[in-house]
Amino acid sequence: MTPRADAPPTAARVRRFSRAERWVHRTTAWLMGVCVLTAAFLYVPELARLVGRRELVVRVHEWAGLALPVPVLAGLASRAFRADLGHLNRFGPHDRRWLRAALRRDERAESRPAGKFNAGQKVYAAWIAGATLVMLGTGLLMWFTHLTPIMWRTSATFVHDWLALTIGVVLAGHIGMALSDPEARRGMRTGSVSPDWADREHPLWRR
Secondary structure, eight states: OOOOTTSOOOOOOEEOOOHHHHHHHHHHHHHHHHHHHHHHHHHOHHHHTTOSOHHHHHHHHHHHHHHTHHHHHHHTTOHHHHHHHHHHTOOOHHHHHHHHHHHTTOOOGGGSOOSSSOHHHHHHHHHHHHHHHHHHHHHHHHHOGGGSOHHHHHHHHHHHHHHHHHHHHHHHHHHHHHHTOHHHHHHHHHSEEOHHHHHHHOTTOOO
16 A cells, blocks of 8 residues: 555654664673572572572572673674764763753753763663672672682672662663653664654764
8 A cells, every 4th residue: 555645754763773782782681680580589588488499599690690791792793882882981061961950850851962872871881880790700709619718708798789789779770761761662672763752862962
């Protein structure tokens, strides 16, 4: 069926993420989800009682944690992924303006200028990357108990447990933000977004 002659043209969608970038995000999300879920079954007494094979849950948790950096390292083979890491790693005057508006709870679009990634996304990416490395390091200290003194293991356990709780809270916030923006989720799922959304949410993004 041919479209009517007077029908408005469909706006072309804007490419936001490559297939490699979507794979990195999806795989990392699954691994992080496994880590959080298994941690909950290991540390929450009500959930721990439901587990019949605790040793298996421990092993799944350990190997999922070890695998967490793998998708990002594999993604470095993608030029688009490396370019987006560069965007995430650069903070400009507009990002400071965005953060000030967020702290004031100023929701006006003109108060929150953003490039491809806004300042909140940049802060989250830097924080979760650092937290993942700390979790990996402390987890290894807890795993190889015979290689480190007990003081190290005790400190590593303390940091690991409390940082895990913090990660759970931050991830819940991240998921909540994603659920409130269907177009952003569509961009991560399909790789493209509408031009109107791009102009409204990321006006400084040079596409």
